[in-house]
Amino acid sequence: MRRAATALLLALLCGVTRAAMSADAKAEIRATLLQWTADFNARDSSRICDLFAPDLRYDFRGLPERDYATLCALLERALSDTTKKFDYAPDIKEIIVSGDLAVVRLVWMVKLTADGKTVATEEPGLDVFRRQPDGKWRIIRYLAYEAP
Numbered sequence: 001m002r003r004a005a006t007a008l009l010l011a012l013l014c015g016v017t018r019a020a021m022s023a024d025a026k027a028e029i030r031a032t033l034l035q036w037t038a039d040f041n042a043r044d045s046s047r048i049c050d051l052f053a054p055d056l057r058y059d060f061r062g063l064p065e066r067d068y069a070t071l072c073a074l075l076e077r078a079l080s081d082t083t084k085k086f087d088y089a090p091d092i093k094e095i096i097v098s099g100d101l102a103v104v105r106l107v108w109m110v111k112l113t114a115d116g117k118t119v120a121t122e123e124p125g126l127d128v129f130r131r132q133p134d135g136k137w138r139i140i141r142y143l144a145y146e147a148p
Contacts, residue, residue: 025095025097025102025131025137026095026097026102028137029095029097029102029104029129029137030092030095032051032136032137032138033051033090033092033104033106034090035047036048036050036051037088037089037090040075040079040086040088041086041087041088043079044079045075045076045079045080048072048075048076048079049068049071049072049075050136050138051138051139052068052071052072052138052139053068053130053132053138053139053140054068055068055140056068056071056139056140056141056142057140057141058071058139058141058142058143058144059142059143059144060143060144060145061144061145061146083114083115084112084113084114085112085113085114086110086111086112086113087110087111087112087113088108088109088110089108089109090106090107090108090109091106091107091108091109092104092105092106093105093106093107100130100131101128101129101130101131102128102129102130102137103126103127103128103129104126104127104128104129105125105126106124106125106126106127107122107123107124107125107147108122108123108125108144109121109122110122110123121146121147122146122147123144123145123146123147124144124145124147125142125143125144125145126142126143126144127139127141127142128140128141128142
């Protein structure tokens, strides 16, 4: 009886610990996405690639698969182009965490202003995060496309 009670208590504690770790991871990932958004919208290129892991692979509908170096170059070029103003806002639908991997289903609301005209688009996507050796959550894979 005592062993069963101890086993039950340990199982409950492990479940509580896993749930707390998952909640912490979700909060960290959400904060990471929001910080990236703030940096991008402020044209702060100093950390613009920090959201992504060096082994990143991503697919955007209609384009070839790309990697970390390509994405960072595109982001830095976009931020240095003062003829355009970007405004990103994520609508995070859900975050699912399992160990050192997490999946985020979200929609990026994007406003691009150029030549006095603003075009708004929605880009649904799925981001796969992995906790890195430094403890930070970074995107290792993502799929995105423009909403019809």
